[in-house]
Amino acid sequence: MRSFAPLVLSLLGATAAVSAAESAEDSNVVTLTQDTFNDFIKSHDLVLAEFFAPWCGHCKALGPKYEEAATELKAKDIPLVKVDCTLEEELCRTYEVDGYPTLKVFRGPDSHKPYGGARQTDSIVSYMTKQSMPAVSTVTEENLEEFKTLDKIVIIGYVASDDKASNKSFTAFAESQRDNYLFAASNDAALAKAEGVKQPSIVLYKDFDEKKAVYDGKLEDEDILKFVKSASTPLVGELGPETYSQYMAAGLPLAYIFAETAEERESFAAEFRPIAEKHRGDINIVTLDAKLFGAHASNLNLEPEKFPAFAIQETTKNAKYPYDQTKKLDAKEVGKFIKDVVDGKVEPSIKSEPVPETQEGPVTVVVGRSYQELVIDNEKDVLLEFYAPWCGHCKALAPKYDELAALYSDVAEFKEKVTIAKIDATANDVPDSITGFPTIKLYPAGDKGAPVEYEGSRSVEDLVSFVKENGKYKIDGLAEGTNKSEDGDASSASSTKAAETEAPSDESHDEL
Ligand SMILES: *[C@@H]1O[C@H](CO)[C@@H](O)[C@H](O)[C@H]1NC(C)=O
């Protein structure tokens, strides 16, 4: 364990001499080339490098945030650099850059790893600060208070000097989580006492909620991680680009409070804190800026633009529970609603187009309310296309898909066993998580819980083979007895190349 004292000195004071090359164009981000890269990386202990292309949209979005982070990290002597891969092809090949932007953390030219934080100013600063510290710093009476302020969350282990086992467990845990949290330890019994904890204990200090959470359970990785995750999640946090993936990964239902002003969000957060406390570990509650992310409301089956609003989403099942928007957002009433949802007493809302009275074409039209009946609760092999009305690839597929469906619907014995269906996934809720359009899945009879996603080319022939191979009944739609046209798409060359899909770019949670 190294002492963190010299590092704090460099964090707080020393700014390294800035060479002319480094301050080009008034930017704190250093532009490097094949000729300058190695020398620069060698002469700095820790560097964050961005490999980019000038035309790349995500790179442009990162630009100002990267610049801001560079300015903040300059004071800590952690340089941020960038390499234009359209000019420095060889350099980018050396570091196996295969997408833009690629961010890598360098400790000398031979030691680098992918940057693991969010592409936001604060995240970059916090992540790189952690990288600059040892996995476990040492705290003393003198530097404890200062250490607590180094990040939003810091974790300190109080371990007796002769307790080798606890020291080892805590150190191992810190090593495994060093990208995510700032760690320190102390074996000073008096310091532990002054902090009101016994040895061994782990204390998580945070700049929100109750400021401090103590763990004195078993020092097992899994148990410590559970404590750290729960204690580091704010009771009522703010949902935004930096926190979105963390909340999604938590695997808990997420309750959204949409409000338009910061004052409103703050006052809702205060009102809902006791409720969040009561349901800690069962549900996460967040506030959300309705001015920026209001469009997300419609994904939760809320009426957009009617704020404040409240909804719960079971992220793992994509089940939605919007709260009646004609009612006032009273914490007590909403608290009851939250409890009922957590207790499984509320039916999820299902967005659905009306169920068609008759099926007109060969392709069966499925909607949110008929999904269970037509796709799941039956003894047929069901091929289902998830499409979006605006998706060009879906439009191109439509005539072939009709043709495919006719192969089965025109033959009575096939029709009994195979359904070719489609659903507009923008207008209907489906339990499946869909990441591109069109998505085509086969739900085999007798095994509907394990649908097979189609990844081949979008030719009628290949789709027929897919249904035959993966369906329970092994029906070959092109077999004798069917009436297929000899020209056109049905006989188009088959290829194993996966077809492209279109991202659901109109969904606001993409931007979160
Ligand atoms: C933990 O063990 C390491 C290595 O033996 C030692 O340097 C460090 O001071 C110990 N930490 C505590 C808090 O006792």
Ligand SMILES: *[C@@H]1O[C@H](CO)[C@@H](O)[C@H](O)[C@H]1NC(C)=O
């Ligand atoms: C195929 O279609 C033609 C014309 O559409 C029809 O006359 C013929 O009977 C059909 N054959 C079968 C086997 O269904």
